[in-house]
Amino acid sequence: MPVLAAGLSIGEYLRSLVRRLAFLAAVLVLAIWAIGGQGYFWPAWVWLGLGVVVLLDSAGAWAWRQPRGAVRRVACVWALVGVGAVILTCTWLLTWRLAGVESFWPAWALLGLATAGSAYSLIALHDRVLVARGRRALRARIEMLTRTRSQAVDAQAVELRRIERDLHDGAQARLVALTLQLGRAELRTQELPEVRALIQDAQREAHHAIAELRDLARGIVPPLLADRGLVAAVESLAGRYGLGTAIEATHCESLAPAVESAAYFVIAEALTNSAKHAGAGRTWVRLRTGRRVLVVVVGDDGSGGADPYGSGLAGLRARVEALDGSLSVDSPRGHGTLVEARLPCGW
């Protein structure tokens, strides 16, 4: 079948057949009119009929190509309106040319058709327009929330580091100065044991306060992280756990403070779990920046079976998700644990 071989469906084949037959019929009536002695040009009416068939076919096919639902229904209505308008206009043309009718009688009918089509479109597409507008508004809102959240997270990280600095230069320094003054005073009270004991008590209190502030500051930003960046802080961390952790790090410079802190605390928590619960013999940390994402992988060969929704890991997940990141924990019993965090970062 040559038609099918050309890649046409049955429907398309039928449509091209209708067009050819219409063309043939048009030529045929012209010939009959010519042979039959001409006179009143009646084939024009046959042409109009044939044209309407072909037009209906094309308009119907166009309407059918539109997306399903309201849009297709509206397209069908407009196809009918269009065909109707063509019929009316052509009929008027013929009556004007062939019968000499002067007035444009289809005017009101055309206006009615256009009004009906518009009214239908308005009703049918009303919801769609609203939904589209709603979606646009939602998208804008999501973009704004994403932007402001990331600004808030960044601002928070910067603010935390500022607080740590302020603690260091402010309260901690003053307390150190205080112990220094107390120490100087103590040296002058050799003959006053009661005063000396009071001063020593005061010094002990100051020491406690300093130690508490130090722990507080360390919880905010570990000093090595603030001073030397992520890789140095992780090395120190690994050293502290003494697990013989292998560290691989590529392109981890100039990360945003929020990303750095999140990565650090993920690694700290994962290594703590490895040391405390997994009985791991070997641990490893891999840090890699890919396209706009920092990938942190912490693995061990311990006993596995970590609860991904336990409090420690849940806290980390919240921290990572606040940065639009993701955290996955793979910990089959007896086959080690793999914690992977993906943190979007700015380049």
Place this chain on the structure above:
Amino acid sequence: MRVVIAEDLALLREGLVALLRENGIDVVAQVEDGPGLLRAIGGHRPDLAIVDVRLPPTFSDEGLQAAIEARRRQPALGVLVLSQYVETAYASELIGENSAGIGYLLKERVGDVRAFLDALYRVAAGGTVLDRQVVTQLMASREGIDTDSLLALTARERDVLELMAEGRSNAAIAETLIVTPGAVEKHITNIFAKLQLSNCGDHHRRVLAVLAYLRVARQPARGRL
């Protein structure tokens, strides 16, 4: 003894200067940043530099870097680094290859004036003084792995080891812990046996033993880097 002080917080700097001067120590220069420290040691040739880890402009570890550079320029210079927190990483960097004339103490140790002055003299004389927190961190670091040797240390033995890291003599340790010198010696023998650190007889070598341990403890972290 001639001393240079590098500390950016005026309150502390002035307190330190007053403390040292009233105890007969000659403060020849007070500076606020790393470059200032290097200029001062070049100009004044002091015996000792007391340096804060965090100095302007970066407020990270400028003081540490300046102290290392100062030691490179004047190997005989004693350097006492003060910090509000202790990092064993910083201790290893500061010590480098040569632990003579190095001190690394928490800032609040200045409150114990006698011990602090003692530490100053020992560092200026080429001794080594490490804050007892360095030892505490090392202990914490080994938990979970080297249980045989480290968790085997008793609380009292840890106290002794921490004071040893500060370079204190047996008599000073005994006085601090309120025990007899004989008891301290017994503890030290036990510590060396448990940590497998042999032949660490004299005063300075005991700190070296802690340092050796510090280096060993940090090695695994650099594993396959």
